[in-house]
Structures are given as C-alpha cells and as structure tokens.
Amino acid sequence: MxxxxxxxxxxxxxxxxxxxxxxxxxxxxxxxxxxxxxxxxxxxxxxxxxxxxxxxxxxxxxxxxxxxxxxxxxxxxxxxxxxxxxxxxxxxxxxxxxxxxxxxxxxxxxxxxxxxxxxxxxxxxxxxxxxxxxxxxxxxxxxxxxxREWMLLLGRKTAREKISSLLMIIAKRQNTLVQIEQASNLKFELSLTREAMADYLGLTLETVSRQINALKKDGVISLEKKRHVVVKDVNRLLNETGDDADGGYFT
Amino acid sequence: MxxxxxxxxxxxxxxxxxxxxxxxxxxxxxxxxxxxxxxxxxxxxxxxxxxxxxxxxxxxxxxxxxxxxxxxxxxxxxxxxxxxxxxxxxxxxxxxxxxxxxxxxxxxxxxxxxxxxxxxxxxxxxxxxxxxxxxxxxxxxxxxxxxREWMLLLGRKTAREKISSLLMIIAKRQNTLVQIEQASNLKFELSLTREAMADYLGLTLETVSRQINALKKDGVISLEKKRHVVVKDVNRLLNETGDDADGGYFT
DNA sequence: AGTAATAATTGATCCAGATCAAGTCGCCCT
DNA sequence: AGGGCGACTTGATCTGGATCAATTATTACT
Incomplete structure (x- = not known):
C-alpha cells in the first residue's frame, strides 16, 4: 500500500x-x-x-x-x-x-x-x-x-533507515506538502555536518558517510555538493525509512 | 564527584x-x-x-x-x-x-x-x-x-548502562527520595517482562537477561524473584548508568 | 596561489549485541 | 501429582556498525 x-x-x-x-x-x-x-x-x-x-x-x-x-x-x-x-x-x-x-x-x-x-x-x-x-x-x-518518532529511530532502525529518515524529516520541514508531492526532483540543503547527523542518529560519522554514499550509489539520492541533496524519487526514499507508507499522524 | x-x-x-x-x-x-x-x-x-x-x-x-x-x-x-x-x-x-x-x-x-x-x-x-x-x-x-533522557539512553548507552538506567528510573518512580537516600537495601518490584524491558531499551530480551544476570553476578543487585530486585548499594548502581553522579534536572 | 585547518571519504579490523537454538524454571490448571 | 505454557536463561555463532588509521576534498586565511 x-x-x-x-x-x-x-x-x-x-x-x-x-x-x-x-x-x-x-x-x-x-x-x-x-x-x-x-x-x-x-x-x-x-x-x-x-x-x-x-x-x-x-x-x-x-x-x-x-x-x-x-x-x-x-x-x-x-x-x-x-x-x-x-x-x-x-x-x-x-x-x-x-x-x-x-x-x-x-x-x-x-x-x-x-x-x-x-x-x-x-x-x-x-x-x-x-x-x-x-x-x-x-x-x-x-x-x-x-x-517519540525519534525514539523508534534510535532504538530500532538500521543505519540506512536512520539516514533515510533524517533526510525525509529535513526535506519535510524545509518544503511544503505541495512541493514534496510534485517533486520528482526534490532538492534541499542539508545544513548539518556528518558529525551532527551522527549525533542526531546515534551513529558514528563514518557510518553516516558510508550510508549516504550507499544511498547515492543505489540511485536513491544524489549530491550536488556534500551538503546539498537531490532526491530523485521521494517514494523511493520513503521506502527506505522503514516507516509506514502513509506515515505521520492522524492529528 | x-x-x-x-x-x-x-x-x-x-x-x-x-x-x-x-x-x-x-x-x-x-x-x-x-x-x-x-x-x-x-x-x-x-x-x-x-x-x-x-x-x-x-x-x-x-x-x-x-x-x-x-x-x-x-x-x-x-x-x-x-x-x-x-x-x-x-x-x-x-x-x-x-x-x-x-x-x-x-x-x-x-x-x-x-x-x-x-x-x-x-x-x-x-x-x-x-x-x-x-x-x-x-x-x-x-x-x-x-x-530526551531516554533518547540519550537509546542512542549512546551500552546494554549494561541501559539496564542500570532502567532499574534506577523504576526505583525512583516507586520510592520517595528519602527512601532512596537511606536505602542501603532498596527493594522494588520490576513489573516488566524481559521483553517489555527490551522494548523499552532498544535491545533483545536475551541481552536484557544476560545483563541483568551480569549485574547480579557482579553484586550490584540481587533478585528475590525474577522480577523483584534488591539493590544493595544505590550509588554503585547509579555509577553503572553512565549518568552524571548528581543526575537529573536543575528544576 | 599556497597553506593550514576542518570536513568527508575510504579501508581494515574488531566486538557488542543480535540471532538462532536448546534448555530450564515457575505457575496455573485440571 | 503431572502436564502444559509462557517467561526466562544459557550457549554458539554471526554481523552491523564501531573503531582505528590513512587519505582526500573543501573551505578559510594570508
């Protein structure tokens, strides 16, 4: 679904x-x-x-x-x-x-x-x-x-799921719903260092680096600069997060 | 200190x-x-x-x-x-x-x-x-x-620190300050199954079991029944949590 | 442009905790 | 008393991510 x-x-x-x-x-x-x-x-x-x-x-x-x-x-x-x-x-x-x-x-x-x-x-x-x-x-x-979402991420998600989740979280907060729905090519500025991402995710910066490059190699994202992310297919990335497809709350 | x-x-x-x-x-x-x-x-x-x-x-x-x-x-x-x-x-x-x-x-x-x-x-x-x-x-x-304390636990603590922290958290919530200060022999009911503890801590139930028994073997706690914990020395347990000695907030 | 400092990548190795697999204990039920 | 089931322990093995160790970009500064 x-x-x-x-x-x-x-x-x-x-x-x-x-x-x-x-x-x-x-x-x-x-x-x-x-x-x-x-x-x-x-x-x-x-x-x-x-x-x-x-x-x-x-x-x-x-x-x-x-x-x-x-x-x-x-x-x-x-x-x-x-x-x-x-x-x-x-x-x-x-x-x-x-x-x-x-x-x-x-x-x-x-x-x-x-x-x-x-x-x-x-x-x-x-x-x-x-x-x-x-x-x-x-x-x-x-x-x-x-x-509480973050706790699930820290306690149970794999490194790859963690990175994907973080990218989605930042993309969501920097763009409106409309932009994301339309986006076959969503770009955003990832204003965190690898170390800050690691601190967010409960990982080491080396693992962050490796996983980002793995996502890149697998064609889920690409990088224009080290901290500028291009998401080709948002649903593809969303799948990598481990969250439910329709994720988020019911308000 | x-x-x-x-x-x-x-x-x-x-x-x-x-x-x-x-x-x-x-x-x-x-x-x-x-x-x-x-x-x-x-x-x-x-x-x-x-x-x-x-x-x-x-x-x-x-x-x-x-x-x-x-x-x-x-x-x-x-x-x-x-x-x-x-x-x-x-x-x-x-x-x-x-x-x-x-x-x-x-x-x-x-x-x-x-x-x-x-x-x-x-x-x-x-x-x-x-x-x-x-x-x-x-x-x-x-x-x-x-x-937020919990996030630190999930993201950065070792299995042993996680277990110790959980024991302290439960002890604190079930006993008053006075009881804990005096307690050279603090007892409490741990009303969670090993699996529930694992879900709390982001571990597997096997790891929870092993760590509890390790704390027991090391003399930090003892068990009267599987879910009834006796803490011999509260400070000893507190040391195992990885938290600051005076832990907790400043109000 | 050149050099230093900081951020990021990449490789080799290790190990804490997961996973898989039997057990054992305690407790309720007839 | 015995049998059955859920909770727990214990052992053997595996592995994802940590750790240690160089490089290689970037950026910032003269």
Whole structure:
C-alpha cells in the first residue's frame, strides 16, 4: 500500500504573515495588547555556526525562538558521547518556562538568529495569557510526538533507515506538502555536518558517510555538493525509512 | 564527584490526598465547581495484564490517567520491530487532547486501572479552565524531558548502562527520595517482562537477561524473584548508568 | 596561489549485541 | 501429582556498525 507522502505538521503553516513576531509560540496570538507587550520585550541576537548558545547547567535568562538557521539541543556524557535530542529550525522554541537552569546544551549548527524574551517577564506574561499557554502546550505536544518518532529511530532502525529518515524529516520541514508531492526532483540543503547527523542518529560519522554514499550509489539520492541533496524519487526514499507508507499522524 | 542520588521530579508529591481524583492532571486543581464537573465526567475501567487499551489508528474516545498498575506506549514497525516510547505509571496521562486518532499503541503491562474522561467534554473543559491547561503543559514538558533522557539512553548507552538506567528510573518512580537516600537495601518490584524491558531499551530480551544476570553476578543487585530486585548499594548502581553522579534536572 | 585547518571519504579490523537454538524454571490448571 | 505454557536463561555463532588509521576534498586565511 504505497500512498503519497504526507506531511503531518507543517509548522510554517502556523505562522501568520502579518504578525511581526515571526515564531510559532506567539505568532498566532495576535491580540493587540499582549502583542505590544511582546513587541516591547523581544530582542534579536545572531550566533555564528558552531557557537554555543546555552550550556547545560547555565542559568536561563531568556527563552525565545529560532527565526533563521538551525540549532541543536544535545546531551553529552562525561566520556564525550553525545546525543542530539532536539533539532531546532525556524519557529521552534528554545527554553522551558519555569526552568531556572538549562538541562541541555544548545548550539548553533548554522548561523542562527534567535528572537529572545527575558525569561521572567515571559513567564509572567504566560501566566496572564491563556492563549499563549495553549500555544505552548500545543508545541510541547508536537515536540513530544517528534521525540517519540525519534525514539523508534534510535532504538530500532538500521543505519540506512536512520539516514533515510533524517533526510525525509529535513526535506519535510524545509518544503511544503505541495512541493514534496510534485517533486520528482526534490532538492534541499542539508545544513548539518556528518558529525551532527551522527549525533542526531546515534551513529558514528563514518557510518553516516558510508550510508549516504550507499544511498547515492543505489540511485536513491544524489549530491550536488556534500551538503546539498537531490532526491530523485521521494517514494523511493520513503521506502527506505522503514516507516509506514502513509506515515505521520492522524492529528 | 560522587553526590547523593537525587530525585528530580517525584510525581507522587504532586497529588493531593484529599482530592478524589487521583491523578496528576486534575489533582492539583481543587477548585469546587470544576472539580464537581470532573467528578461527574469520570469513570474507572480496569484492564488485564497484556490487554491492549488502545491501538494506533483507533479513534480516541477518551483521555485519562493511570490510577494503578503499569501501562506502556509503543510503536511497531511493519516487520514487527517494537519500541516502547512511554512508560505509564500511576498519575501519568493517557491521550492527547485534540487528537482524533491514536498515534501509538497503549497496552496494560500489569493489570491497570484507568480513570477516563470522554475526550470531547474534557477538551471543552480544558478550553474553559486555564489552570488545567497549565497543568497539562507542565506534564507535557516533564514528559518531554524524560523522552530526551531516554533518547540519550537509546542512542549512546551500552546494554549494561541501559539496564542500570532502567532499574534506577523504576526505583525512583516507586520510592520517595528519602527512601532512596537511606536505602542501603532498596527493594522494588520490576513489573516488566524481559521483553517489555527490551522494548523499552532498544535491545533483545536475551541481552536484557544476560545483563541483568551480569549485574547480579557482579553484586550490584540481587533478585528475590525474577522480577523483584534488591539493590544493595544505590550509588554503585547509579555509577553503572553512565549518568552524571548528581543526575537529573536543575528544576 | 599556497597553506593550514576542518570536513568527508575510504579501508581494515574488531566486538557488542543480535540471532538462532536448546534448555530450564515457575505457575496455573485440571 | 503431572502436564502444559509462557517467561526466562544459557550457549554458539554471526554481523552491523564501531573503531582505528590513512587519505582526500573543501573551505578559510594570508
């Protein structure tokens, strides 16, 4: 039963073009008074690729969301083993309201612009604003779903399935449903190093490299540059992920 | 730096003894009117060990929470590979408000009693009740933290570390902080089969069996019955998990 | 252009955990 | 008591991905 690739939650769809705050948490929350409060509170900051934004244990002075670029949330064991536990793309939220000290490392994978709010005022506003809290709940639940898919990937998928899944995940988040359905030739920028991919997938960078080249040799993808992927047949790639054909949620 | 084992979030602490609704989502929410509404809505149901409570794809008629027993949330691939993605102990919530069809399988691991609310009315109540929404957000964020710890386990820990971590997780959730600190001889019921443990940890049941017996042979634990564990020295076990000594969150 | 630094590939070997295959234990049932 | 079934253990072997070790692109900097 081979269905058309479906995109479950395209977060882009949630943003409203006329809202000056370009991120999901507060974007749909376009009511005048609070919007102005948020406007007054926010500030932008840009980090360079590779820069550490927050280290586990740091005091959390702010929360915010990714406006442009890619950041990662990860955990490191004493002996250096690393596991990425969150991939933060534009519209994703950073920080946990009510949390004093960071539990995970946040790093800029590419150059990243963050829209920041001082944590305390944001928390106060969260208390006063049911609509915003509702939005945060929705986001947390979406992330939880994503984390659970990710757990299946980490626990049970083969290296090849892991790589294919990652490619699909990134393709989905960077392109709209329409683009993917039409795409006999889907291209996208894979803005992660082999090492970052390995940390995402629970593999070594050597295995990542080998599997990407295997997919290439088998004609599933081709590479224009090391980090620019061309998918010839999306369904072919989807088959390699090990997921159900119609994958994704039922909402 | 060997610290005393810390327990980050003991969910038991959140329940209020005089609240007739014995679960976390609504428990702290003891305001008369809505409490009565919830009272009127709720119904209990008990499932036998091994019974399927919900299958992925089913229509979700209810949400609710675990009152007694242990249930699991899991995902299955077409070829039968299974990964547990949630372990549901008393006070844990089942179902996602707003979700029409189940995304995961829910199964009773032991005999389980669920306190159920019809989904629609619960959702309506959630809309009207900011305090309940706040509670749900907090729970979702806790689960997300747990999922991220779990991802580190799945992606980077060795089989022995995985088993040790699981034992610590269960010990923590079944005992209070005080009990654990004092415990030179911590006992607990491990209410999972070897297979369920394997599904939790991304291992095979044979490996689970071998590692448990290795921990026993090395004197880290002993077994009174196959599923009744005695931990002689909690710090010794904690060392085997690969986690930081003071592990857990900073709130 | 040349050189250093970083990212990626590729090969050879190894080993933790999977797989396959018998057992054994404990428990319910008549 | 015995038999049957599910849960668990234990052993032998295999293998996917890790590890170790060079190269070979890329990119960034003078």
């Amino acid at each position: 081979q269905a058309t690739p479906q995109i479950s939650q395209n977060k882009k769809a949630d943003s409203c073009a006329d809202c000056p705050i370009q991120h999901r948490a507060v974007c749909a929350y376009c009511e005048k008074t609070e919007l102005l409060m948020l406007e007054a509170m926010k500030s932008y900051k840009t980090y360079n690729a590779g820069e550490t934004i927050i280290m586990a244990g740091d005091e959390m002075e702010f929360v915010g969301s990714v406006v442009t670029g890619v950041a990662s949330l990860s955990q490191t064991m004493e002996d250096g083993r690393r596991q990425m536990v969150g991939l933060l793309l534009p519209s994703d939220f950073v920080g946990r309201p009510g949390r004093e000290y960071a539990a995970f490392d946040v790093e800029a994978t590419t150059s990243v612009t963050l829209c920041k709010f001082a944590r305390r005022p944001f928390e106060k506003m969260l208390e006063q604003t049911p609509r915003l809290r509702e939005r945060m709940l929705e986001m947390a639940l979406d992330e939880l779903d994503a984390a | 060997q610290a005393t084992p810390q327990i980050s979030q003991n969910k038991k602490a959140d329940s209020c003894a005089d609240c007739p609704i014995q679960h976390r989502a609504v428990c702290a929410y003891c305001e008369k009117t809505e409490l009565l509404m919830l009272e009127a809505m709720k119904s209990y149901k008990t499932y036998n060990a091994g019974e399927t409570i919900i299958m992925a794809g089913d229509e979700m008629e209810f949400v609710g929470s675990v009152v007694t027993g242990v249930a699991s949330l899991s995902q299955t691939m077409e070829d039968g590979r299974r990964q547990m993605v949630g372990l549901l102990l008393p006070s844990d919530f089942v179902g996602r408000p707003g979700r029409e069809y189940a995304a995961f399988d829910v199964e009773a691991t032991t005999s389980v009693t669920l306190c159920k609310f019809a989904r629609r009315p619960f959702e309506k109540m959630l809309e009207q009740t900011p305090r309940l929404r706040e509670r749900m957000l907090e729970m979702a964020l806790d689960e997300l933290d747990a999922a």
